[in-house]
Amino acid sequence: MKQTIDNFAKDLGKEVYESVHLASKLKTEKRVDILWNDFEDPDLLRRTAGLVKQHTLEHLDQYLEQAEASFKRNGAEVHWAIDGDEANQHVVDIMKRHGARKMVKSKSMVSEETHLVPYLEKNDMEAVETDLGEYIVQIDHDHPSHIVTPIIHKNRKQIGKSFEREGLGEYTEDPKSLTGMARRHLRQKYLEADVGLTGANFVLADTGQVVLVTNEGNARFSMAAPRVHIVMVGIEKLIPSRSDLPLYLSLLARSATGQALTVYTQLIGGPKAPNQPDGPEAMHVIFLDNGRSQILESNCSEILRCIRCGACLNVCPVYRQASGHAYRSVYPGPVGAVLSPLLKGDQFPELADLPKASSLCGACNEVCPVNIPIPDLLLRLRNKGKKEHAPRAKIATPDFKMWSWAASNPGAWKTGMSFGHAMNVVPHALMNLAPPGKAWLGSRDLPKFQGGAFRKWARQQQKQKGKIK
């Protein structure tokens, strides 16, 4: 059995590889430039943001109650969903209640997680993605491959062809013309929609507001044009107070896209007030658990600090080689390798290979705006996979029983070292019989074996110095 992520990377088309690799590298560089240019000690900010988030998670019950009360005070309705289906059904029920059939959708990873759009379609409702990237994903019947830049795996030629096929306009590769086509098409959709759905980048417990950051302004249109605004959000998106927000806004866009702030930053609390001429008549906030409570109780709770900036994807050498679709889940890259198997709950074994897709280089932790110790969490999940005998955790992994016996018996270890010399005369053909040997020798030579040579030399040194006889 081979590692599916490694195979996926091996079969990846050159175009996709280049799109992903170049964009990730560029974003990583922009992130470093802006953070170290704008702040004296960005690491201190990251660590502080991590502590505040961890505090919030450790008191999540309190903050969720506070948030619910605040939203209600602002005139919004609050709904709770234990899993994706329940969240989707809330959406359907809300739409039915308001006599709605058409939805415009702003980008939301949580709605990807619950498979909202197919659920709505089954209920004879229509949803249009309004984030440009997500819109392209939708018309191509594709999946996002990155949590911030969903079509990082596509280039403008492919998009030109898709727009031509959908009748948006004549084929062009010019980004400005392509954006113009999408804009004209989507404007009409906002006006026709009954309901707008957004996610939330943050939820402020004290003021009962959702915070949305976008570059395209589509979230504004989505929530403001239709009669009803629905927010679907994971319970981990809370921060205690509006006074905590500047810290996170300082880090989010800089980490994600290398911008000081995104073009639009909105704080929305409740539907339109009686004295406001425009805006949605009703606002509904759906808090989704979908396995998060279980993660909170596990030894990997830190992963729930994630603010979905994508910096760990961009910097990850494995993600750069494999691309997001290799991870077989909504959340790819280092954060996905931890979060996705955990969100599977009892079906953890299905994705037990994901935590293995890392050299544990630690770059993900170094860039994380909330200082999640991703490599530690990957290690804990590897151990979980081993302890639970998950078949996918075993793929192409040598057994360490014999090794641990030898490495705790000095006599056996030394004997192994002297027999190891045989490796220098064993032909490659024979070494190729063992899977790890074969995998190594496919592209790399082995150094010459010198087992025990240093120990012999060191003994002589010690003798000369009269330390031993």
Add this chain to the structure above:
Amino acid sequence: MIQPTATGRQVQLMITCLCDAFYADVAKAVYAVLDHAGCSIDVPEGQTCCGQPAFNAGDWDSARKVMRHTQKVFKGDRPIVLGSGSCAAMLRHGSELAFEDQKDQEAFEKLGKRTWELTEFLVHGLGMETWGGKFPARIALHKSCHTRNTRVYESAVKLLSSIEGLELVKVDELEQCCGFGGTFCVSFPHVSTEMGNLKVQHLTENNPDVVATLDMACMMHFGGLMDRKGMSFRRMHVAQILAEALNITPA
């Protein structure tokens, strides 16, 4: 990450399993450098490995078995010095994870506080500000991933910069991993190889005289790729450069 606090010139040397098996010359250079720094060096006979291979693979029972052996072998309270940031990180951080719910956790906290990477020990353990000597060469120094969150890389740069004639050349994407990653290199051979190829490109594109490392695991990987490609750049561990600069390279 536990920070080491044990100091003094009575040290224990951890050979590391890779130097025990493949890189005797590197271990000799580490020994010679410590000797030159005035250390009295003990090489515990029963030592084997830090336990990292099994730990990274998720087999923590096997890893703990080996780590308990290591903890027993390295008795006392002297500094333990090793020519590898990776093995040092295993004893200083990996052990924190592997033993977080174990009864003997405290013993490993103590072990971590005694563990130093060589250059970090010279600079922060012994207070050396310069190394000196002469080594007229342009060096491309690989920044091993396991030096993150430590003072290892800056210590190595500090010592190397004090050597006459030595010039550190720019290495693009210094923070990117070489693709070794323990069992990762054999369980994800394609991704690992491509990561290594990029590393080889960045390490060699400015045509250095020497490609240098602080960790033989990384060098086994990108060196193995270089050998397969027939690239003849001289490769050295930092300890070998320090030794050669002072003409104390053991025969």
